[in-house]
Amino acid sequence: xxxxxxxxxxxxxxxxxxxxxxxxxxxxxxxxxxxxxxxxxxxxxxxxxxxxxxxxxxxxxxxxxxxxxxxxxxxxxxxxxxxxxxxxxxxxxxxxxxxxxxxxxxxxxxxxxxxxxxxxxxxxxxxxxxxxxxxxxxxxxxxxxxxxxxxxxxxxxxxxxx
Amino acid sequence: xxxxxxxxxxxxxxxxxxxxxxxxxxxxxxxxxxxxxxxxxxxxxxxxxxxxxxxxxxxxxxxxxxxxxxxxxxxxxxxxxxxxxxxxxxxxxxxxxxxxxxxxxxxxxxxxxxxxxxxxxxxxxxxxxxxxxxxxxxxxxxxxxxxxxxxxxxxxxxxxxxxxxxxxxxxxxxxxxxxxxxxxxxxxxxxxxxxxxxxxxxxxxxxxxxxxxxxxxxxxxxxxxxxxxxxxxxxxxxxxxxxxxxxxxxxxxxxxxxxxxxxxxxxxxxxxxxxxxxxxxxxxxxxxxxxxxxxxxxxxxxxxxxxxxxxxxxxxxxxxxxxxxxxxxxxxxxxxxxxxxxxxxxxxxxxxxxxxxxxxxxxxxxxxxxxxxxxxxxxxxxxxxxxxxxxxxxxxxxxxxxxxxxxxxxxxxxxxxxxxxxxxxxxxxxxxxxxxxxxxxxxxxxxxxxxxxxxxxxxxxxxxxxxxxxxxxxxxxxxxxxxxxxxxxxxxxxx
Numbered sequence: 001x002x003x004x005x006x007x008x009x010x011x012x013x014x015x016x017x018x019x020x021x022x023x024x025x026x027x028x029x030x031x032x033x034x035x036x037x038x039x040x041x042x043x044x045x046x047x048x049x050x051x052x053x054x055x056x057x058x059x060x061x062x063x064x065x066x067x068x069x070x071x072x073x074x075x076x077x078x079x080x081x082x083x084x085x086x087x088x089x090x091x092x093x094x095x096x097x098x099x100x101x102x103x104x105x106x107x108x109x110x111x112x113x114x115x116x117x118x119x120x121x122x123x124x125x126x127x128x129x130x131x132x133x134x135x136x137x138x139x140x141x142x143x144x145x146x147x148x149x150x151x152x153x154x155x156x157x158x159x160x161x162x
Numbered sequence: 163x164x165x166x167x168x169x170x171x172x173x174x175x176x177x178x179x180x181x182x183x184x185x186x187x188x189x190x191x192x193x194x195x196x197x198x199x200x201x202x203x204x205x206x207x208x209x210x211x212x213x214x215x216x217x218x219x220x221x222x223x224x225x226x227x228x229x230x231x232x233x234x235x236x237x238x239x240x241x242x243x244x245x246x247x248x249x250x251x252x253x254x255x256x257x258x259x260x261x262x263x264x265x266x267x268x269x270x271x272x273x274x275x276x277x278x279x280x281x282x283x284x285x286x287x288x289x290x291x292x293x294x295x296x297x298x299x300x301x302x303x304x305x306x307x308x309x310x311x312x313x314x315x316x317x318x319x320x321x322x323x324x325x326x327x328x329x330x331x332x333x334x335x336x337x338x339x340x341x342x343x344x345x346x347x348x349x350x351x352x353x354x355x356x357x358x359x360x361x362x363x364x365x366x367x368x369x370x371x372x373x374x375x376x377x378x379x380x381x382x383x384x385x386x387x388x389x390x391x392x393x394x395x396x397x398x399x400x401x402x403x404x405x406x407x408x409x410x411x412x413x414x415x416x417x418x419x420x421x422x423x424x425x426x427x428x429x430x431x432x433x434x435x436x437x438x439x440x441x442x443x444x445x446x447x448x449x450x451x452x453x454x455x456x457x458x459x460x461x462x463x464x465x466x467x468x469x470x471x472x473x474x475x476x477x478x479x480x481x482x483x484x485x486x487x488x489x490x491x492x493x494x495x496x497x498x499x500x501x502x503x504x505x506x507x508x509x510x511x512x513x514x515x516x517x518x519x520x521x522x523x524x525x526x527x528x529x530x531x532x533x534x535x536x537x538x539x540x541x542x543x544x545x546x547x548x549x550x551x552x553x554x555x556x557x558x559x560x561x562x563x564x565x566x567x568x569x570x571x572x573x574x575x576x577x578x579x580x581x582x583x584x585x586x587x588x589x590x591x592x593x594x595x596x597x598x599x600x601x602x603x604x605x606x607x608x609x610x611x612x613x614x615x616x617x618x619x620x621x622x623x624x625x626x627x628x629x630x631x632x633x634x635x636x637x638x639x640x641x642x643x644x645x646x647x648x649x650x651x652x653x654x655x656x657x
Binding site: 010011012013043044045047048049052053101105106108109110112113114115132133134135 | 200201202203205206218221222268272290291292295300303304307310311314324325326
């Protein structure tokens, strides 16, 4: 199964880059010669641009920061989500930002246009604390989650490590 | 004072919202857009080598990394006091034009367009790119995706990387173009010109042929008479990559034209106690509040502004559409220039004229025999001190200003990003839209949509943190009475 692993986020915005850091960790850990079907990448994009990177893959693994209301957030807590979960948090399929559509809308559009969109999605979301201050270092709870998510993905995909 | 809050951006509590303040009678007194502000970029940068800035600043934002990359690269030219060779300037402009084609395409088809293609009163759930595809057909949707795909490939070929380009060097560009690449890009550039012409035709058929839409554009709700800013070339034609910054008045007359390095002489930033946003204004006019007119230093910096601040477009087909734009919208030609168009919704049309210019310019540059000249690097020998670089980002003039020690280590960094220029006019547009729909404390249905249309035409970039999950864009209005008590909430896209 042609698989794309995408670490999402901005690596210089404290916790926002947690996905990117997990992707880098996976790149160091996974035996990629034993898994030629896997591509690992990073992106700080959403909507259409993110959808476009996924075309032609069967399985997409997304790792991203998950920001809840300040009184609800538990930094470092890991969620496994499906595409339907994303759909349910974007019920109107409207814009994610003033300059893009949501990922699910972009995927729906691509499917409607006849592009080969991935059939399977695995989404790992890490609850975060700070996504407004510039820093290359995540907060401690989020830093601690990085190896945990990495192990989780390796186990879930049954990957060989170096 | 009553206070209404609209949260337009993400579920980031406390960040990114529209606040509408009412007076005692319940009518709109003021309205402001609050964009989430990222903190500490200056401290993050200080102590790093300046030549890293093109690769660091393109991480600031996921929407216009190419614009930051280019402004940073040009700031390095100035910092190291080095003049790029002719081919380097052309490669950079080619790269940048390709970026414009993708960026303006997304805005028209995914964001601004749906309001017109589907109609401003259509179901919000359908008013997106999917709805556009349903309305205009699968083939057009495919063209949009293909247009983005080929231009992202150009950005990758010329910029060295897909999303975050790496090619910018002080006085240079890290990679020359091969003849093979030239041939490939030439084909794509021609397709871009066709696509831009097609998009303008679509605007003609869907918007201009519908009197109700034309009335909406030229109606008073979405109009403001302010100063306009844009970068122009030696002929006062619109230029995205380089030139002088020109500011023209509400009457169309030139106020000032200056090199980017003099920005601090002409632009000051107003700070208000109720907002952490800064409101840039023209020093030559002065701050006079959030008001229209030639005595108010408020200026606007968008595709509409660039057209208003210029004498024309540098490519033939874009020039034809430029003339049609002004003539259709009732401008008069005074000497070499048209009087400005003040209708903010016309920005969507102006964006398509710019799309055509970017496509045509890309074609011209690719056809230029010099474009494959391999002399793209030079050794930098001057001691760095201070440098300013600017480009036109799709959403406004973007300025980077760096100071370093003699080793090129950053000691001071100041950025004025595109959207910031428009903070004051966006506030004014939201206010005007809200004034029409809130009378004596009564909020009319349609407020959310009208307010969204009012700020969306500026294409403000608020994406800095929105790629965090869950990533949606709810709108929420909170109406508060004079004591700050919540008396009513109106929302859409909110769980």
